[in-house]
Amino acid sequence: MTPPAPLLRRLILSDFRSYAEARCDVDARLVVLVGENGAGKTNVLEALSLYSPGRGLRRAELADCARRDGPGGFAVSVELTFADTTAQLGHGLTPDGERRFRIDRAPVGSARAFSDHLRVLWLTPAMDGLFNGPAGERRRFLDRLALGVDADHGARVNKLERALRNRNRLLEEAAPDRRWLDAAEQEIAALGVAVAAARRETVSRLSAQIVAGDSAFPWAEVAIDGEIESWLAEGPALVVEERFRETLAQTRRRDAAAGRTLTGPQTSDLAVRHGPKNEAARDCSTGEQKALLMGLTLAHARLVGAMAGKAPLLLLDEVAAHFDPKRREALFAELETLGGQVWMTGADPLLFASLTSRAALLQVTPGRIERL
Numbered sequence: 028m029t030p031p032a033p034l035l036r037r038l039i040l041s042d043f044r045s046y047a048e049a050r051c052d053v054d055a056r057l058v059v060l061v062g063e064n065g066a067g068k069t070n071v072l073e074a075l076s077l078y079s080p081g082r083g084l085r086r087a088e089l090a091d092c093a094r095r096d097g098p099g100g101f102a103v104s105v106e107l108t109f110a111d112t113t114a115q116l117g118h119g120l121t122p123d124g125e126r127r128f129r130i131d132r133a134p135v136g137s138a139r140a141f142s143d144h145l146r147v148l149w150l151t152p153a154m155d156g157l158f159n160g161p162a163g164e165r166r167r168f169l170d171r172l173a174l175g176v177d178a179d180h181g182a183r184v185n186k187l188e189r190a191l192r193n194r195n196r197l198l199e200e201a202a203p204d205r206r207w208l209d210a211a212e213q214e215i216a217a218l219g220v221a222v223a224a225a226r227r228e229t230v231s232r233l234s235a236q237i238v239a240g241d242s243a244f245p246w247a248e249v250a251i252d253g254e255i256e257s258w259l260a261e262g263p264a265l266v267v268e269e270r271f272r273e274t275l276a277q278t279r280r281r282d283a284a285a286g287r288t289l290t291g292p293q294t295s296d297l298a299v300r301h302g303p304k305n306e307a308a309r310d311c312s313t314g315e316q317k318a319l320l321m322g323l324t325l326a327h328a329r330l331v332g333a334m335a336g337k338a339p340l341l342l343l344d345e346v347a348a349h350f351d352p353k354r355r356e357a358l359f360a361e362l363e364t365l366g367g368q369v370w371m372t373g374a375d376p377l378l379f380a381s382l383t384s385r386a387a388l389l390q391v392t393p394g395r396i397e398r399l
Contacts (some may be wrong), residue, residue: 029244030162030368032109032145032146032332032337032338032339032366032368033107033108033109033114033144033145033337033368034056034107034108034109034323034368035053035075035106035107035145035340035368036054036106036107037049037050037051037053037104037105037106037254038051038053038071038074038075038103038104038105039102039103039104039105040071040074040101040102040103041101041102041104041119042071042093042094042097042098042100042101042102043068043074043092043093043094043102043103044067044070044073044074044092044094045067045393045394046067046070046094046095046394046396047094047097047157047394049389049394049395050396051389051396051398052358053085053162053387053389054387055369055385055386055387056256056363056367056368056369057359057362057363057368057369057382057385057386057387058368058369058370058386058387058389059370059371059372059379059382059386059387059388059389059395060072060370060371060373060389060391061372061373061374061375061376061379061389061390061391061399062374062390062392063374063387063390063392064150064155064374065393065395066391066392066393067391067392067394068344068372068373068391069084069085069151069344069345069372070086071370071372071391071396072149072151072342072344072372073085073087073092074092074103075103075105075147075340075342075370076147076342077092077103077118077138077172078105078116078118078138078141078145078147078340079138079141079142079147079148079176080137080138080139080142080174080178080181080182081138081173081181084149084151084342084344085153088124089120089124092120093120097123098122099123100119100121100123101119101120101122102117102118102119102291102388103117103118103119105115105117107144107145107298109144109337113325114130114131114144115129115130115131115132116129116130116141116311117129118138118141120398122135124188124394128140128141130221130261130263132246135278138380139178139179139182139283142178142335145339145340145352146175146178146331146337146339146340147339147340147342148175148317148324148327148328148331148339148340148341148342148352149341149342149343149344150320150321150341150342150343150344150346151218151342151344152344152345152347154168154320155316155317155320157316157319157320158299158307158309158311158316158319159309159310159316161224161249162294162295162296162297165296165297165299166293166296168297169226169229169230169251169295169297170184170226172229172230172233172327173225173226173228173229174333175327175330175331175339176229176232176330176334177225177229180225183221183222183225184219184222184379186291187215187218187219187222187291187292188293190211190214190215190218191215191287191291191293192290193211194208194211194215194288195282195284195287195288197211198279198282199283199285199286206234206277208279208335209276209350212272212275212276215272215273215275215288215291216268216269216271216272216275218350219255219269219271219291219292219293220255220259220264220267220271221267222292223251223253223256223259223292223295224264226251226292226295226390227251227256227259227260228387230249230251230286230302232330232334233249233323233326233327233330234248234249236326236327236329236333237249237323237326238332240325242322242325242326242361243320243354243357243360243361244318244322244325244354244357244358244361245302245303245304245315245318245319245322245356246302246303246326247299247300247301247302247303247308247319247322247323247326248299248300248302249297249298249299249300249323250297250298251295251296251297251298252296252297252298253294253295253296254290254291254294254295254297255271255290255291255292255295256272256292256295257266258270258271258339259381268349271290271291273289273370274290275288275291279297299315299319299323301315306319306360307395314349316383317350318350318354321346321349321350321358322345322394324341325361325362325365327338328341328365328367329365332365332366332367337367338365338366338367339367340367340368340369340370341362341365341367341368341369341370342369342370343369343370344370344372345372345373345374346358346371346373347371347373347378347379348373348374355378356381359381359382363385372391376388376399388395
């Protein structure tokens with residue numbers, strides 16, 4: 028079992044999505060939000076997902092998270108307990124668009140600071156098409172995996188994206204300044220190798236966790252299909268960095284014609300296979316893909332718990348309806364062994380009937396969250 032995690036005992040929402048003011052208090056590791064479609068269940072999970080660096084589980088613009096008829100900003104506050112200590116974490120957006128973060132009411136610079144108290148992972152219905160969708164979605168998923176174990180990974184990815192855009196703009200010029208291009212490509216090479224190395228390390232550790240784990244869900248083979256990652260398998264990072272920089276310099280004309288940089292970790296893909304069937308995940312049935320993704324999520328949660336020293340907060344949106352009763356009960360049993368807190372949503376309360384004495388059950392209606 029992974030180390031225990033802080034227990035989120037109180038959540039307060041102010042002008043967030045469909046909630047003018049809402050508060051819920053919980054005292055369990057498993058938390059279930061039930062309510063009709065559109066009642067606001069996913070909004071609660073989204074508010075919690077914003078305690079992780081990035082744009083949350085919907086990847087929405089922050090201004091869109093403010094209540095439509097509200098003052099234009101929002102605030103989210105949680106109270107955590109761990110052992111004999113208590114911490115209050117808050118994030119929000121002011122009406123004039125300023126993002127704010129607080130720990131015990133003192134301002135902090137970004138959501139990165141929350142990672143010392145809380146790691147947040149999630150699985151949503153929007154991720155169901157991961158294996159059949161574009162490579163960019165799998166890269167984003169891979170970066171979320173890496174971010175779970177390395178809170179600085181997201182910042183490096185963002186810097187790399189900005190550096191690539193800068194190079195692309197320079198290549199659009201009729202006669203770009205070679206010194207500016209050299210500097211841009213040096214930055215891209217350094218950031219690109221760091222991003223690729225973090226991804227490789229995450230996949231390696233996740234693979235080891237999958238092998239060591241015992242799950243009711245099918246195990247997956249995971250690998251990265253990417254040029255920079257393959258170079259890192261052959262030599263040290265400094266050598267790869269120089270090779271990448273030289274490649275960028277040699278392919279300026281090609282990349283200028285394409286309108287984008289064609290070499291680098293921004294083109295990599297995550298390759299997943301259904302281990303027991305030895306079949307590419309994209310070729311599996313919809314049900315097999317859902318089970319495979321769930322297995323990956325559970326393995327990742329165990330890995331984050333082992334590396335961070337505390338199990339993560341896991342958000343599972345509309346996940347129970349995907350599985351038959353036997354697999355659903357196996358899922359609940361595995362969630363209890365993770366050591367962290369799990370928030371689940373569902374429209375049908377009967378799906379969670381077996382958890383009545385083991386979970387905090389909350390009824391969600393438009394603008395309200397109440398204990399069942």
